[in-house]
Amino acid sequence: MRTAAAPPAHQTTEAAPRVGASPRRFTRNLRGHTVAWLFLTPALLLFLVFKFIPMIRGIEMSFHDVRPYLGDRWVGVDNYVRVLTDEAFLSAINHTVVLAVGQTVGSIALGFVLALLLEGTVGHLWFIRTAVFLPAIVTMAVITEVWRILYYPSPDGVVNGIIGWFGAGPSQFLNSPDTSLMSVMAVGIWRGAPYDMMIIIAGLAGVDRTLYEAADVDGATTRQRLWHVTLPALRPVFAILLTLAAIRGLRVFTEIFILTNGGPNGSTEVLMTLVYKLGLERNELGVAAAGSVVLLVATVVLTVAVQVWRAKGARR
Amino acid sequence: MNRGYTRADSALGFSALPGAAGRLVRVAVYTLIVFVFAGPLVAVIVGSVSRVPDPSGLSLIPTDFTLENFAAAIERDVLLYLLNSFIVVGGGLALQILVSVSAAYALARKKFPGMRLVLLLILSTMMLPEEILAIPLSLVLSDVPVVHVNLIGSLVGMIVPVGAWGFSILVMAEFMKEIPMELEEAARIDGAGDLRIFWSIVLPLCKPALGVIAIFGFTMIWDQYMLPLLVAQDASQFTLPLALRTLRHDEQVGTGALLAAALLAMLPSVLMFLAMQRQFVKGLTAGGVKG
Numbered sequence: 101m102r103t104a105a106a107p108p109a110h111q112t113t114e115a116a117p118r119v120g121a122s123p124r125r126f127t128r129n130l131r132g133h134t135v136a137w138l139f140l141t142p143a144l145l146l147f148l149v150f151k152f153i154p155m156i157r158g159i160e161m162s163f164h165d166v167r168p169y170l171g172d173r174w175v176g177v178d179n180y181v182r183v184l185t186d187e188a189f190l191s192a193i194n195h196t197v198v199l200a201v202g203q204t205v206g207s208i209a210l211g212f213v214l215a216l217l218l219e220g221t222v223g224h225l226w227f228i229r230t231a232v233f234l235p236a237i238v239t240m241a242v243i244t245e246v247w248r249i250l251y252y253p254s255p256d257g258v259v260n261g262i263i264g265w266f267g268a269g270p271s272q273f274l275n276s277p278d279t280s281l282m283s284v285m286a287v288g289i290w291r292g293a294p295y296d297m298m299i300i301i302a303g304l305a306g307v308d309r310t311l312y313e314a315a316d317v318d319g320a321t322t323r324q325r326l327w328h329v330t331l332p333a334l335r336p337v338f339a340i341l342l343t344l345a346a347i348r349g350l351r352v353f354t355e356i357f358i359l360t361n362g363g364p365n366g367s368t369e370v371l372m373t374l375v376y377k378l379g380l381e382r383n384e385l386g387v388a389a390a391g392s393v394v395l396l397v398a399t400v401v402l403t404v405a406v407q408v409w410r411a412k413g414a415r416r
Numbered sequence: 417m418n419r420g421y422t423r424a425d426s427a428l429g430f431s432a433l434p435g436a437a438g439r440l441v442r443v444a445v446y447t448l449i450v451f452v453f454a455g456p457l458v459a460v461i462v463g464s465v466s467r468v469p470d471p472s473g474l475s476l477i478p479t480d481f482t483l484e485n486f487a488a489a490i491e492r493d494v495l496l497y498l499l500n501s502f503i504v505v506g507g508g509l510a511l512q513i514l515v516s517v518s519a520a521y522a523l524a525r526k527k528f529p530g531m532r533l534v535l536l537l538i539l540s541t542m543m544l545p546e547e548i549l550a551i552p553l554s555l556v557l558s559d560v561p562v563v564h565v566n567l568i569g570s571l572v573g574m575i576v577p578v579g580a581w582g583f584s585i586l587v588m589a590e591f592m593k594e595i596p597m598e599l600e601e602a603a604r605i606d607g608a609g610d611l612r613i614f615w616s617i618v619l620p621l622c623k624p625a626l627g628v629i630a631i632f633g634f635t636m637i638w639d640q641y642m643l644p645l646l647v648a649q650d651a652s653q654f655t656l657p658l659a660l661r662t663l664r665h666d667e668q669v670g671t672g673a674l675l676a677a678a679l680l681a682m683l684p685s686v687l688m689f690l691a692m693q694r695q696f697v698k699g700l701t702a703g704g705v706k707g
Contacts, residue, residue: 139526
């Protein structure tokens with residue numbers, strides 16, 4: 101089927117458009133554009149219906165007292181005032197930020213340590229890395245149910261047994277307002293660190309080996325080597341991890357919902373669990389929507405900030 | 417020993433610690449790490465086939481082998497939940513892959529006005545997870561615009577919203593850009609249309625990337641919690657992760673039923689991961705670059 105000679109239409113080059121060729125190119129472009137939009141249609145349609153329309157309706161609802169069957173009533177910024185002054189919301193915002201920061205920093209720090217210990221090409225390291233990565237791959241619902249059992253608050257609970265060897269405990273963990281938020285955070289770090297480890301190991305593999313040799317020749321200590329060679333080389337990797345954290349950090353829901361559902365005594369209530377309760381259990385849709393919009397704005401601001409920081413670093 | 421493997425091969429030089437003492441330290445550290453991270457999940461496997469009458473009981477050592485936990489779990493409809501999960505992940509993944517490759521083809525192989533805007537829109541969807549949209553999304557699901565269908569209480573409501581995923585589209589587009597244009601032009605000269613070029617030239621060359629988006633799509637859909645929570649109206653529509661909460665205590669086998677169900681809920685993603693680890697690691701870094 102292959103024809104040896106190219107058809108004349110193909111001789112039109114971008115550099116020297118000949119007279120009479122441009123209308124043909126115009127129709128060809130037009131056809132190309134139509135094809136492109138056709139191929140994009142399913143994705144754009146799904147995004148429109150399940151992402152952008154809900155987003156717009158959420159913003160709209162946040163300015164209304166939403167009353168099914170009675171019609172919505174415009175209330176201006178009342179819902180936002182409530183979100184930003186109400187005791188329950190303020191403490192939820194506080195918990196969300198503490199949790200997001202703690203889990204991000206904790207996961208990256210622990211992930212970095214794990215990466216340093218498990219970097220290498222030897223076969224058994226690959227096996228250990230795979231085992232360590234399992235928490236990141238298993239569905240959150242399983243992780244949290246397992247930790248509920250591990251955290252069992254009696255002295256014969258598993259974690260209590262282990263800290264008992266060191267003379268600590270027994271702790272109430274999820275059952276006491278004093279320890280509940282930290283306990284939830286620990287689960288998040290436990291699940292997040294292996295993920296960060298994998299990304300950091302990929303970054304470590306790209307560090308120029310001759311730099312290490314040079315550092316050794318210069319008599320640098322391990323700490324100097326980490327500080328002056330490894331960490332600077334990992335900057336793009338940390339930018340990736342922070343980008344992911346900015347997007348994921350604030351919307352925490354599932355683990356709280358399963359582990360404590362905001363309790364005890366509201367000590368682990370985060371923005372999303374509160375929004376869920378208000379919106380779907382108490383039908384205060386307007387206030388719930390305002391809470392979500394606040395979360396969305398915070399996410400966008402954070403993401404843009406990380407991107408700006410990243411772009412600055414790339415230019416340097 | 418350690419042929420060619422020196423301190424300069426890794427940042428810390430930990431895996432090249434010399435001598436017997438070094439080896440001992442290494443083994444101790446590795447054991448501790450594996451115990452902390454894999455231990456709890458191994459305990460699920462062990463617990464699912466052991467008698468666990470005590471609600472605090474989780475152990476790495478099997479005691480009293482039994483299959484009763486699974487029997488109890490099955491009695492409580494775990495197979496139905498598992499089936500629901502498979503339907504959702506099967507349908508969702510098929511749709512997601514189709515939508516992704518099609519959109520990626522347009523983004524990677526075509527030039528058209530508005531492309532930058534489309535890219536920006538796709539990137540912005542990554543800041544709009546189900547959690548943040550939960551309240552209005554549940555309203556949209558109960559009355560889908562234009563077609564006015566109610567998807568609440570139907571598995572379709574858990575499948576269609578995950579059909580378009582920015583991550584998959586961008587990973588796929590990134591990969592498709594690498595396929596040389598000459599291949600496509602040659603086919604065009606032979607008279608092939610876009611559909612044929614897409615289907616029989618571009619797509620077959622994308623197999624590695626298809627692996628990446630398949631494994632990530634699978635874990636993403638399997639891990640969905642908010643969406644099934646919004647859509648399910650009663651237990652008959654629960655996916656397995658959603659149903660775990662209802663299985664915490666069983667009259668006959670205590671936490672055994674939960675552990676058996678948990679094993680079933682973690683096994684598919686673990687097996688997928690073990691089978692496609694290479695693609696997964698590739699996607700990890702690709703995903704990060706795209707946010």
